Amino acid sequence: MIAIDLIRSTAETLMDKAAIEIPDDYLDGLKATAAEEDGDLSSFVLQAMLENYEVAKEDRRAMCGDTGCPRWFVKMGNEARVEGGPIALEEALRRATAEATNGVPLRPNRVHPLWRTDHNNNVGIGAPEIEYGFEPGGDWIDLITVHKGGLFGTDYRMLFPSDGIEGIKRFYLDSLAAFGKRGLACQPAIIGIGLGGSKDTCMVLGKRAACLRTVGDRNPDPKIAELELEFTEIGNSIGMGPMGFVGKSMVIDCHIEVGYCHTGGMQMSVHAFCLSSRRACARVWGDGRVEYRTDPDWFTPYQRRETVDWPETAVAAE
């Protein structure tokens, strides 16, 4: 049984880490990009960002004043049991979000869309979002928080098989340029692309591709992996850098996730995670252990499975 108090205290720590500590994979990627950048203003911006990460850690101050929309991804091992069940789990995550908003502090961003009601704690109807995944085996629960910006850098389009790779490339460039101008996407960013599914799941795939995979990670399908590298390169060749200034630092990495779609369509979504790439994860075990990490490791073979059953579980159960 996984203790509910441990889940709540771990979740609070994760809110703090996500807001303050830049993940190593993104930092290394940005440093490599900064070393290549030769635009005057673009270079200045990247250096200021690097300095900002240091100051955030020194002062234990959030990297960015705009908290974005804090959300949770929860993954449970098949053997995991949470004290109090899923209702207690959701309460713990909502409480941790509220507590951290005042504790770090974070900006109370979440308001009612019409009445603009603000509880000053980033909690409200549907906020924070909590999404679930499951994994064979394991008496553990993975808690992952992502604080992604909420306004710019994301778009969706219904494409068709006849649009082909040329059409995918076009919409990718449209999205980069639309939100890259003046730097609204807060680039250079990890770009996530969702292909297929249906409209809502396509958006989910793209968002998760941007937020739940680390810099350098490649899709296991070699042709998709190749596309990811090609799209990273294309993104950095449009002549645009941070804030839309002349430069070549636009995309730190590009991740593509696919889902089976209607035979007539080829849905596409594009998502830009921001310069602060705020994500933090921990695995909480039934025996009380907690392991913190920055790689969500969301897209396991199980999450990408194509089969009806999962043969490995059948073997393990014997």
Add this chain to the structure above:
Amino acid sequence: MVRKIRLSTTPTPQALAELKLGDIVYLDGLMYTAREGVYMRALEEQANIPMELPSESAANFHCSPAATINPDGSFTLGAVTATASFRFAKWIGEWFAKSGAKLVIGKGGMSPETYREHFVPNGAIYLTTVGYGTGALLGRGVENVEAVHWADELGMAQAMWVLKCNQMGPFIVASDLAGNCLFERENKKTAPSLSAAYQGTRPATMKRYGETDDRTDEVI
């Protein structure tokens, strides 16, 4: 190389005249946050602005900080980051008339038309934040939270925060007194390489209604 300059939040016309597009600026003095909430309350509801403008501050920051009001009335301020300014174009002319602002600070600048119509006649310039997410750096530049006005009426994110700045920055000069626009200049420079990247791509088979203003257009 970029030029770094310290500037008062109640700047003289001479100091503003010296600033060039792309200069890096660090601010000293009082600044206040004002975004849609403050604009609506001050301009549409005609509420009295609770500070002396522009004598106390001529610097309008499009921002809401990550901060807490403590039970004893004091403030804990963390990171400070701007929000995108283009959304506030409809209020900015009237705000200049009422506030006498000389510096508008935010994210991403405003349109060249807004600069020509409203900034130039008022002798004002636009400073953009950097990144956009040097929230910790800017937070360090705030020496003190002097006051928070209208927190009850507007909520913390929309309230009017009065911040005392000490070498707060960096900011980048994104419009000058003549109304020149840094982002317009950069967009023109990136256009050719962007066009080159589009070579060999194809527009989407299905058009979106609304991509054209021609309502008789046979969109499919």
